[in-house]
Structure formats: C-alpha cells, structure tokens
Amino acid sequence: MGDLNRKICDFIANEWIGETQAKTEFALNHNIDEKTVRRIYNDENYTITLYTLNKICEARNIKLSEFFKLVGL
Numbered sequence: 001m002g003d004l005n006r007k008i009c010d011f012i013a014n015e016w017i018g019e020t021q022a023k024t025e026f027a028l029n030h031n032i033d034e035k036t037v038r039r040i041y042n043d044e045n046y047t048i049t050l051y052t053l054n055k056i057c058e059a060r061n062i063k064l065s066e067f068f069k070l071v072g073l
Contacts (some may be wrong), residue, residue, distance in 0.1 A: 003048075006044070008017060009040045009046060011070070011071045013040055015042045016056075017037065017041055023037040024037075030055060030056045030059040032055055036052060053067070
C-alpha cells in the first residue's frame with residue numbers, strides 16, 4: 001500500500017505541482033491546505049486521503065478513475 005500511496009503523491013508532486021509552482025498557489029487552486037501540499041511534495045511518509053485526492057481531482061475537473069489512469073494504476 002505504501003508504494004501505491006507514494007506513486008500517487010509523486011505523480012501529483014512531479015506532474016502537477018512541479019518545482020516552479022508555489023505550494024500556496026496549488027493549495028488555493030485545488031481547495032486544500034498548503035500544509036497538505038507541502039506534505040505531498042516533501043514527506044515520504046505522508047498518506048494522502050481519498051478525500052484530499054478527490055478534492056484535487058474535482059478542482060482539475062477529472063474523475064478519480066481518470067486520475068488513476070494518468071498515474072498508471
């Protein structure tokens with residue numbers, strides 16, 4: 001389960017947040033707390049909740065099933 005969670009967080013961190021976008025900007029645009037964005041980006045032990053993942057997907061106008069296809073799951 002840890003590998004699956006890390007794959008999800010890595011995808012969000014690398015593909016959607018990136019190094020150039022401010023963590024605050026991503027948080028505001030995706031209706032989540034900035035602390036959560038920092039955890040996704042930096043904390044190897046962070047476990048993203050389905051609730052948080054759903055909020056991010058809703059803000060991007062994609063379904064969870066589409067997200068999992070993007071990640072390759």
